[in-house]
Structures are given as structure tokens and as C-alpha cells.
Amino acid sequence: MRIQKRTIALILYFVLLLLPIYWMLNMSLRTNADILTTFSLIPTDPTLKNYLKIFTDASWYSGYLNSIYYVTLNTVISLTVALPAAYAFSRYSFLGDKHMFFWLLTNRMAPPAVFLLPFFQLYSTVGLIDTHIAVAISHCLFNVPLAVWILEGFMSGVPREIDEMSYIDGYSFPRFFLTVFVPLIRTGIGVTAFFCFMFSWVELLLARTLTTTDAKPIAATMTRTVSATGLDWGLLAAAGILTIVPGALVIWFVRNYIAKGFALGRV
């Protein structure tokens, strides 16, 4: 009896959770005229026209490519910067290390809008506006502190004696770090990459402001569907579905790591 109750509750929860996503999928498979005239739970006349338009029209699919490009760039930069930083925080004590660690975290407490104007001014001065690297670097402000924080937790779980033993065995630092240490914290790296990816993927404000055409993210492209004739619902829904896909894929790959990360208490 008890199990049944729980099952019912879970089913209800998932229905509520997945209803908007299903509705989006539903819309994405219908034409705009169909959406606006008839109400139906299942598309009566399913069409892939919306998806075809996105995959064939360069102004649409380049949005995805741009997003994927700067998100990947950002994840790589964040990890490259955060790995040595987290190692320093976990292994060495230096003057003000705890304050600095906290200061890093406070960067995440400010809303992105606070940094919008200075970033725009700064980036246009150095001519970085409308480049992928501009968006990737601006997202580092939020992702690097988070990455340092998560990685530091994982690194502190590795006994310091392993570092010393490697030096005794004759490893150089880079070699030790890459062949011994990184494999030990790969769970943490997976979790960190996931969070960096997710933040950068959904962040719209900075990405839209710092780009105009060449590096325009998909979320900005989606606002284009507003035209004089109204919204193109079907196209917008198809774009939305495609936006979910990369995130879902990443979650699928790191799902075990995430569970472990939660167990370790840092995520």
C-alpha cells in the first residue's frame, strides 16, 4: 500500500515536471497555423518542418554552433585555471588564503547584470565584442570560483602523502599532477565541467550583450521569431527542444559523478 502511494506521488511529480517539456515537443511538431487554431494533446499532423528550417538555415544553426563553441571554450578555460588554483588552496597555506577563497566565492553572489556595463565598456575598448572568447572569458568570472570551490573539496580528499610519495619516487610536478593526481579527482573534474557547462549554456544576459552577429548565442537567435505577424510558435518550440538536448546529454554522461559529488558534500 505504502509503495503504491509513493509510486502515485512520483508519477504525479513527473507528469507535472515533464508537462511543459512535452508541450514544447508537441508544439515543435506542428505548424504555426495548427497551433493557433486547434488544441490537441497529440499532434494530429506531425511535421519536421520546424526542425528542418533550423538545421538548414545558417542564421539558426550558427546560433547553436556559437553557443556550443563558447561554452566549450569556457569549460576548458575554467578547468585549466581552476585546477592549479584549487591545488594551491588545498595543499598550501599562505597569507590570507581563507579570505581569498571566500572572496572568490563572493563573485558568484553578484548577479551578472552588475558586471554587464563594465564588461561591455572594457570589451569594446579592446575590440573583443562579438567574439566567442569574450563570452567565454566573461563567464569565467562565475565559473572559475565555482570550479575552484568544487575541485578544492575533491582535492582535499586525496591524502597529501600521495603527493610526497610521488616526489620521493621521482615524479616532476607536472607529471605527478597529470598522471597521478588528475585521475584521482576525475569525478570532481566531471562534476565541475558539468556545472561550468550548465551555467554558461543557460546564461543569456552577458552572452547576448557581448555579441552582435558573429558569435550570437542560440538564446538570442530565438528572440528573432517575434515578427510583425506575431510569434512563430512551432519554430520557437523546436529551437527550445534542441536547446535542452546538449544539457541532457551532459547530464547523462556525468550522472554517476554528480551523485558521488553530492555524497562528498561540495556540490
Added chain:
Amino acid sequence: MTLVLDRVTRQVGGLTHIYETSLELAAGSLNILLGPTLAGKTSLMRLMAGLDRPTTGRLLVDGVNVTGSGVRDRSVAMVYQQFINYPSFTVYDNIASPLRRSGLARNALDQRVRAMAASLHIDGLLDRMPSELSGGQQQRTALARALVKDSDLLLLDEPLVNLDYKLREGLREELRGIFRTGTATVVYATTEPHEALMLGGDTIVVDAGRILQTGPTAHVFRNPASTRVGEVFSDPPMNMVDGTIDTDAATLGQGVRVPLAPHMKALQPGRYRFGVRANYLFVSPQDADDIAFSAQVELAEISGSETFIHVSNADFKWVAQEEGVHGFDLGQSITLYLSPRHLLVFGQDDTLVAAPEPTTPERANGPHRT
């Protein structure tokens, strides 16, 4: 390799971990660092390894100053108290790791790894990961990795303390053999006096960041330089009582008269402290000239075939170690016997002034087989 510590100190964040220490370890010698927890054994080892730099002082290896050079440039191997292996490498790769770094050819490497694994009885486990091994096997892997390197200095920081009793006994025997055949200068830290006695070699008694005494293990055991060494280098700690010596006899506590044993004859009359190890206290007289004490039983612990009797009276709180199982009631009054021949005499400044002759038959203080 001769290792010399020349007036070395180590301070960390305003705290002194090692007070000024000078020490010379002969090439190929076996040195036991004996001291209680927090004595500074690990700190000393880390200085010897080059993992930490001394705050002041110098380290010389074969006469060459190596104070500034890091651990990578020295010929050192170390085994930790915790079982430290590379968790992501197999046992084979763990043992091979120091050899790979030294650029040994594949065939020679394979041969050495397998020979070392065989000599430590882990040759059947080479494909396993360290997490799939038992504690004893993990420590064997760590030992194999340290030994296969054939380094000049081998540091073992309480390597057996996290193992259970039986494994410890077995592995200690094997280590004895390895130390005997090896050429490395070995430093072995332990808190257990009987481990030091079993391993033999030289003992360095450390306490509270200072070296209290160095010398051949059996000699240090028989002649503890101070009361503190006596406490550290005996388990249970040495029993102490204040007393006086006059012309023809000694008085222990408040009036137990003791005839002077041969080693006490030359002492000037005056106040002294007398020490006796727990295993020289008996509940029945062993000899005609034994002296008798009466005391109350505070606790009687039975550990297998031995009984530890904690007793006290107005002058002292002692522990007697008896063969066999004895039942005593708490508060029961008993008589303890000891022979003056087993009394160590310390001066007012707690330094040793007289110790029994080494010819005294040493009764079983643990498995004393050196």
C-alpha cells in the same frame, strides 16, 4: 650513505617541532626512532627525507651539504603509517613506479618488480588495484615500492602500527631479514619498546622534539640515560620511587631498607630516584635477598598469559607484569618482591647514575631475541 644532521631545528608557525638536534647515522645502519606519539619522529623523518627543510642547521649526506636540495634529488624511499599507494595504479604499476621514473629498461624493470613482489609474497596480486587488497597487502605493496628503489636511505614511519597483531609479527620478521641483507641506511620509527628490541640496531630515543639518547638498542634499554628514557623505553613505563642511599643500604620510599647491590656500591650517600621495570616485580619471592613492598591493588588487567597489576601505596603508583593469570580484588593488599640487582638509580637531576651489570640474566621482556 652516512647521514648527518648538524644542529637542525624545525619550527612551524611559531611552534618548535624539533629543537636543536645533531645526529649521525652510519652507512648501512639500522636506526630505530623510538618515542611516544607527538615526540617528533615523523618531523625528524621528513627532515631526513628532504620533504621539509630545517629552519636552521644543515643536513649532510656523505659529507655533502644537501640542506637545500629537494626530495627528488635525493636517494630516499619512505613508507608511511597509513597505507599510501597510488590508488589508480595496479599493484604492479605501483611497485614499478619509482623504477620507471629512473628510466630503467623494460626487461630489467619487469624482473625487479616481480622479484620484489615475490619476496614480499604479493606476486599473486600484481594485477589488482590497491583498493582490492587487505591492509597487510596494501602495506606490503608500499614496502615493495620503497624497497625496489634500492635507495640509500630507507625511512619507515611506524609501518606496522595499522596492522593487526599477527600480521605485524609476521611482517616484522620479514623486515628484519630485509634490513640485514640490504645496504640502505634504515630509519624505523616506532612507539613500541619491544619492537625496537626485536629489530635491534641502534636506537634514538625521541621525546617532545628532542633526542634524549642514542646508542645500540640493547645498551640504551639497559642504561636509560634519564628517567624519561626509562619511561619511553619500557612498556608499561618504568616504575619510579624516590629514596636515599646511605653508607651501607638504600631506603626506598618511606622506609623499605634495601641492601646495596654491587652496581650501587660506589654511589655517594644522598637522595636518588630508583627505577624498576614492571617485569622485575614479582608477587612471590624469587630469591633470598628480595625485598618486599606492600601495596593496594588498583586494577588487575589480564592480557592472555600475563597479568598487569596496578598497585599503589603512599610512595608510588606502580605496575607489575606477572606471568600467568592472577586474580586480585580491588583494594586488596598484596606484597611485591623485587631484587636490588634490578634497580636502576637516577640522580636528583633525573640522569642515570647506576645501572645493573649487563650480565644480569634478562628475563623475558617481550620476545627479546636480538
